[in-house]
Amino acid sequence: MKFMKNQLRRTAVGAIAAIAALTSFGAVASADEITGAGATFPQPVYTRWAEQYAASNGDTLNYQGIGSGAGTTQIINRTVDFGASDAPVAPERLASNNLLQFPAVIGAVVVSVNIAGVNGNDLHLTGPVVADIYLGRIRMWNDRRIAALNPGVTLPAVAIAPVYRADSSGTTSIFTSYLGAVSLAFQTTIGAGSSVSWRAGIGAPGNAGVAGAIRNTNGAIGYVEYAYATENNMATPQLQNRSGAWVRPNSAAFAAAAATANWASAPNMAASMINTAGQANWPIVSATYILLPKNPTDGARSLKVMRFFDWAFNNGQPAADQLHYIMLPESVRAQVRQRWCQVRSNGQPVWSGCH
Amino acid sequence: MSVSSSVDFENSRKFHLGEGIFRTILLFSALVILITLGAILTILFLSGQHAFARYGVQFLWLDQWDPVRDVYGAAAPVVGTLASSAIALAIAWPLGFGVAYFLTESCPRRLRAPLGIAVELLAAIPSIVYGMWGFFVFAPVMSSAIQPWLTANAWLFWIIVAALVGISLSSMTLATLGRSIFGRIVAGAILILALAGIVYLAVNRTDLPVLPSELNPLWWWFQGAPVGVGLLSAGVVLAIMILPFIAATSRDVLNTTPQLLKEGGYAMGATRWEVVTGVVIPAVRGSLFGAVFLGLGRALGETMAVVFVIGNANRLPDSFFAPTTSISALIANTFPEAGPDTMLQASLFALGFILFVVSFFVLALARLMLRQGRMA
Numbered sequence: 001m002k003f004m005k006n007q008l009r010r011t012a013v014g015a016i017a018a019i020a021a022l023t024s025f026g027a028v029a030s031a032d033e034i035t036g037a038g039a040t041f042p043q044p045v046y047t048r049w050a051e052q053y054a055a056s057n058g059d060t061l062n063y064q065g066i067g068s069g070a071g072t073t074q075i076i077n078r079t080v081d082f083g084a085s086d087a088p089v090a091p092e093r094l095a096s097n098n099l100l101q102f103p104a105v106i107g108a109v110v111v112s113v114n115i116a117g118v119n120g121n122d123l124h125l126t127g128p129v130v131a132d133i134y135l136g137r138i139r140m141w142n143d144r145r146i147a148a149l150n151p152g153v154t155l156p157a158v159a160i161a162p163v164y165r166a167d168s169s170g171t172t173s174i175f176t177s178y179l180g181a182v183s184l185a186f187q188t189t190i191g192a193g194s195s196v197s198w199r200a201g202i203g204a205p206g207n208a209g210v211a212g213a214i215r216n217t218n219g220a221i222g223y224v225e226y227a228y229a230t231e232n233n234m235a236t237p238q239l240q241n242r243s244g245a246w247v248r249p250n251s252a253a254f255a256a257a258a259a260t261a262n263w264a265s266a267p268n269m270a271a272s273m274i275n276t277a278g279q280a281n282w283p284i285v286s287a288t289y290i291l292l293p294k295n296p297t298d299g300a301r302s303l304k305v306m307r308f309f310d311w312a313f314n315n316g317q318p319a320a321d322q323l324h325y326i327m328l329p330e331s332v333r334a335q336v337r338q339r340w341c342q343v344r345s346n347g348q349p350v351w352s353g354c355h
Numbered sequence: 356m357s358v359s360s361s362v363d364f365e366n367s368r369k370f371h372l373g374e375g376i377f378r379t380i381l382l383f384s385a386l387v388i389l390i391t392l393g394a395i396l397t398i399l400f401l402s403g404q405h406a407f408a409r410y411g412v413q414f415l416w417l418d419q420w421d422p423v424r425d426v427y428g429a430a431a432p433v434v435g436t437l438a439s440s441a442i443a444l445a446i447a448w449p450l451g452f453g454v455a456y457f458l459t460e461s462c463p464r465r466l467r468a469p470l471g472i473a474v475e476l477l478a479a480i481p482s483i484v485y486g487m488w489g490f491f492v493f494a495p496v497m498s499s500a501i502q503p504w505l506t507a508n509a510w511l512f513w514i515i516v517a518a519l520v521g522i523s524l525s526s527m528t529l530a531t532l533g534r535s536i537f538g539r540i541v542a543g544a545i546l547i548l549a550l551a552g553i554v555y556l557a558v559n560r561t562d563l564p565v566l567p568s569e570l571n572p573l574w575w576w577f578q579g580a581p582v583g584v585g586l587l588s589a590g591v592v593l594a595i596m597i598l599p600f601i602a603a604t605s606r607d608v609l610n611t612t613p614q615l616l617k618e619g620g621y622a623m624g625a626t627r628w629e630v631v632t633g634v635v636i637p638a639v640r641g642s643l644f645g646a647v648f649l650g651l652g653r654a655l656g657e658t659m660a661v662v663f664v665i666g667n668a669n670r671l672p673d674s675f676f677a678p679t680t681s682i683s684a685l686i687a688n689t690f691p692e693a694g695p696d697t698m699l700q701a702s703l704f705a706l707g708f709i710l711f712v713v714s715f716f717v718l719a720l721a722r723l724m725l726r727q728g729r730m731a
Contacts, residue, residue, distance in 0.1 A: 069692030139580075159580035166667035166684075168422075168692030190423065194692055197421035202582050202678040203667025205688070209490070216495045217582050 034304045037064040038071020038084030040207075041170040041225055042105055042288040046084070048319040049312045057311065059304055068170045068194060075099065075291045082305045083291035086170020087177075087194060088270030098294045100343055101268045102336045103287035104309060105316075106258050106326035108226040109174050110249040110284070112211075112234040115141055116218045117156060120235025124149045124246060127182030127239065127275070127283065133221060134162050134179060135186060136200030141219060162201030163213045163222035168194040171207070174274070174286040175223045181275040182283075223284075226254070227324040239284075242277045253282035254326045261287075263332050269339070287328070292343055299345025306340050306351050313337075396711060403705030405698060414705060420669035420685070427702035429709060431669050435586065435679035436710070438672060439665060440654040442590025443597055448647050450594070451601030456631060458602075459609040471606070478599035486663035489592040490584070494664060497591075498583030502676055509577040510560040514553050521549020579676035582666070587675040589665035593657060597650035604646035608639045608725075645725030652718045656710065658683035682710040 036046070043065035050061035066074075068085040075083025076097045084104070094101055111130060113120040118141075129145055132138045138145060142155040165172045173194040180187035190196050204213040207228045214220040214234065226249055229236050238246045247253045260278050261271040273285040290309065296302040313333045320327050328336070341354035400407075406414055406427065417428020458471055505512070525542035532538030579585070612635050620630040636643065666678020667688060680688075686703050693700040 067691040069694055073694055161580045161582045166662065166688045168689060193423045195422045195689060197419065197423065197669060199670075201668065202584055203680075203688070204490075204584075205662055205667070209663070212490060213494075213582070213584070216491075217498055219580065220582070 032060060034059060034061045034082075034301065034308060035064075035080045036061065036071075036082040036084060036290075036305070037066050037074045037080045038291075039068045039086045039170045039288055040065035041068075041086045041107055041174075042084065042325070044227060045105055045316070045320055045323050045325045048323060049308075049316050052315070052319060053308055053311055056315075057307075059308065061308055067168055068173070069168060072291065075293065078293060078297070081301050084288065085291060086286065086288045087173045088268060088289055089291065091267055094268060094291075100292045100294050100339060101270070101289050102292075102339055103269055103271075103328055103332065104290045104312070105320060106254065106273070106285060106287045106328060108249060108254045108257075108282055108285045108324075108326070109171055109178070109223050110226050110229050110236045111239065112214055112222050112224055112229055112236050114214050114218060114220045114235065115156065115158065118153060120237055121248070123153070123235075123237035125237045125239055127178065130221075130239075131179040131183030131186040133160055134164070134198065134200060135183075135189065137185075139200075158219040161217045161220045162198075163210050163217070163220050164198055164201055164203050165195075165207075165210060166203030166205045170194060170288065171223065171225055172196065174284060177272075177286075178274050178284045230324055239282070241279075241281050241283045242275050243279050243281070245279045247280065247282050249282055251321070251324060251326065253280055254285050256280040257282050257285040258287075258326050259329060263329075263335065269332075269335065285326075292340075294343050296343065296345055296350065299343075299348075299350040302343055302345070303350045303352075306343070310337065396708070399704055399708040399711055403701050403703075403708050405701035406705035409698065414702075415709075418671050422689075422699055425698050427698065429682075429702075429706055431671050432680050432682045432685045432706060433709065434671055435589075435665065436655055436681040436683070436713075438586055438679070439589040439593055439661065439681060440651055442587060442675075443593035443654045444647060444651055446591065446594035447598045447601050447650060451598050451646070451650070452605050452643065454598070454602040455605035455609055456635075458606050460631075461627070471603075474599050474602050476599075477595065478603070482596065482657060482660040485592055485596055486660035489588060489660060489664040493592065494583030494588060496583075497588050498581040502579075502581045502583070502587075505675075506577045506581075508560075510556045512577070514556050517549050517552040517556065521546050521552075524549075576675050579674045581676070582678065584664050584666045585674075585676045585678045586665065586672045589661050589681070592660050592664050593654045596657060596660060597654050600653055601646050601650040604649055605643060608642040608646055609635060611642070612638050641724045645721045645723075648717050648721030648724065652714055652721060655714050655717060656683055658687050662687055682706045 043063065046061075046063045050063060054060045063084075068087060071080075071083040072085050072089055074080045076099070083099075089099070089101055093099075111125065113123060115123075125146070126149060129138065129149065132145070139160055140157060141160055142157045147153075147155055173192065176186075176190065176192040176196055180190075180192045190199065202213060204210045204222075207224050210222045210224055211228060211232050211234060214222045224234065228234075229249075236249050238248050241247050256278055257273045257276050260276045260281060261273045263269060263271045266272070270289070271287065273287065275283045276285075290305075292302060292305060313328070313336070317327055327333075337351070337353055340351040341349045343350045410417060410428070414427075414429050415433065416430050417426075418430040419426050419428045420431060421427070454474055458467055458474075462470060525545040528542040528545060529538055532541065616634050616638060617630055620634040625633065661681050662684045665681055665684055667680050667684060668678035669680050669685065670677075672679040686706060689699065690703055693703055
C-alpha cells in the first residue's frame with residue numbers, strides 16, 4: 001500500500017513536470033516562430049526556404065500545407081501570421097477582410113500518361129483533346145483525334161483512365177482553369193475550381209495518389225505539379241500552346257510563360273499565366289499567392305513575414321531551381337515590395353523600404 | 356461471524372457520504388456519454404440545416420455534387436456507402452461465419468488459439484494500412500487480372516445468382532405454403548425457371564458479352580475501364596476489414612449454443628452439416644444477424660481505407676468496377692477546403708448527419724438482435 005502511494009506520488013510529480021516542460025517549450029516556440037498555412041502546391045519550396053532562412057538568420061517559419069481554402073480561412077480568422085492560396089482570392093473578399101495579396105513563386109502543372117508500348121514523353125496532345133478526355137468524350141487511346149496528333153505512333157486500343165485529385169487542390173484549380181480556357185465545353189459543363197464535378201475518371205488522394213494511380217493503370221492520364229513528375233520520372237506529353245507550337249514541360253518553358261504575364265494591370269497582382277501566347281510558353285503555369293493582414297495586431301510579426309519573403313526573393317533561386325519552381329521576374333519582386341507598404345500598424349508602414 | 360458482519364454494516368453506514376459522491380460520479384460519467392451523443396447529433400443537424408432547408412428530402416436523391424455551381428446532392432455518396440458495405444457483407448458474412456464455425460466445431464484444439472488470435476489481429480491493422488495495401492497492391496491485381504476475368508466470365512456470376520435465388524425462393528415457398536401439392540408445384544416451377552435461366556446463360560455465355568453494354572443489363576455490372584479502384588475494390592477491402600469483427604462475434608455466439616442441443620443432434624445420427632443448419636443456426640440466428648450488423652456498422656463509417664480504393668468520383672456507380680464515393684470519403688476529401696457558412700460545409704454536415712442516423716439504426720438493430728438471440 002505504502003509502495004503504491006509512493007509510486008503514485010512519483011508518477012504525479014513526473015507528469016506535472018512533463019506538462020510544465022511541454023507548455024513552456026510551446027510558449028517559447030510560438031513566440032519566435034512565424035506561422036503560415038495554406039496551399040500544398042508551393043509547400044516544398046516554402047519548407048526548403050524556411051530551412052535555409054533559419055540557418056542563415058535564426059527566425060524559424062512553420063508552414064502547414066493544409067490546403068488553399070483552409071489557409072484563407074485561417075488568415076481571415078487571424079490565427080496564423082500569413083495565409084497561402086494557389087488561386088487568387090476574389091478582390092471583394094480581400095477588401096472585406098483587409099488582406100493584402102502578393103505572388104510568391106511560380107509553378108507549373110504537367111500532364112502525365114502511362115500507355116504500355118508508347119513513349120509518353122513524345123506523345124502530342126492539345127488542350128481541347130485533354131479536355132474532351134476529362135469530359136468522357138474521348139475514351140480510347142486509339143481515338144482518331146489523338147492519332148491525328150501523333151502520326152507514326154501506334155496507339156493501342158486501350159481505354160483511357162483519367163485520374164484527378166480527390167482532395168480539393170490548387171493543382172486542380174490551375175489545371176481546370178487551363179482546360180476551361182481552351183475548351184468551351186469544359187468551361188460550361190464543368191468549370192474551374194479547386195474541386196469540380198468531374199464527368200469521367202477516378203480521384204486519387206494527393207499528388208502521390210495521382211502519381212500512384214497513373215503508375216498502376218495502363219491507359220491512365222493525369223496531372224501533377226511539375227516537381228512531382230520529375231522526381232518520379234513520370235512520362236509527360238508535349239502540349240500545343242496558344243501560338244500553335246509544341247512544347248515540352250521544362251523550366252525554360254515555364255519562365256517564358258512567366259515573362260509574358262501582364263503583372264502591371266492585374267488587380268491584386270493576380271496575373272494569369274494560363275494559356276499565354278508565345279512560341280516557347282508552357283500553357284499551364286501559375287503563381288501561388290501569400291495573404292497578409294493589412295492591419296496586423298502585431299506589426300513586428302508581419303515584418304518578420306515580409307523579411308522572410310524578401311530574403312527568399314534575394315536568395316531563394318537555388319532552392320527554387322532545384323525544386324523546379326520559377327522565381328518571380330525581378331520587376332515583379334520590386335512591385336511586391338512596394339505593395340508591402342500597404343501593411344500598416346498604428347498608421348505607420350511596417351515594411352522598412354517605404355518612403 | 357455475526358460480529359464481523361455487524362462491523363461491515365457499520366462501515367457502510369459510515370461511508371454513506373462517500374457512497375453518494377461515488378454514485379453521482381458514476382451517474383455523471385454515464386450522462387456525459389448520452390449528452391455527447393445528443394450534442395453531436397444536434398450539432399450535425401443544425402450545421403447541416405441550410406442544406407436540408409434548401410433541398411428538402413430531395414437532398415437524398417439529387418445526383419449532383421458540383422462545388423463550382425454550388426449544387427450538392429447526397430445520392431452518389433449515400434448509394435456508394437450502402438453499395439460498398441453491401442458487397443463487403445456479401446463477402447465477409449459467409450467467410451466470417453465459416454471461420455467462426457471452423458474455430459468452434461471442427462478446428463484441432465491446438466490450432467484454435469493461434470488461428471483465433473490471427474483473425475483478431477486483422478482487426479488491429481490500422482485502416483490506413485488497408486488503404487495503402489488496397490491502392491498499391493490490390494488495385495493493380497484487380498485491374499490486370501481480376502477485372503478482365505470477371506468481365507469475360509460475368510455469366511458465372513449470374514449463374515450463381517440464379518441458383519441461389521432459385522433455391523432460396525423455392526425453399527421459402529415450401530416454408531410458407533407447406534408441403535401441400537400446391538406448394539410443391541409452385542416451388543418446382545420456380546426451380547425449373549431458375550434452371551432454365553442457368554442453361555440459357557451457360558449456352559449464350561460467349562455471345563452475350565459482345566452485345567453493346569447499353570442493351571444488356573446483366574453485363575452492365577461487369578463493364579468499365581480497368582482502373583483497379585472502384586466500388587468492388589472498396590467492397591473487397593472493406594470485407595477484409597470487417598471479417599475479424601464478424602468472425603469473432605459469430606464465434607462467441609456459436610460458443611453459446613448449448614452443448615446438449617448439439618450432442619442431441621449428433622445422437623440422432625445427424626451429420627455435421629445437418630447439426631449446423633438444423634440445430635446451431637436456428638438456436639442463435641438472431642445473434643448471428645447481430646454479428647453481421649456490427650460488421651456493417653464498421654463498414655459504413657470506414658474512411659481512410661475507402662478513400663484509397665473507391666475511386667472518389669462523385670457520381671452514381673453504373674457497374675461493380677465504376678469509381679464512386681462514400682459519405683465518409685467525400686467528407687474527408689472535401690472538408691479542409693469547405694469555408695465556414697458555405698453551402699458546401701452545410702451539405703457535408705448534412706451528409707454526416709445522414710451517416711450518423713444510418714449507423715445508429717444499424718447498431719441499434721445489431722444490439723436488439725444480439726439480445727434477442729441471447730434470450731432465446
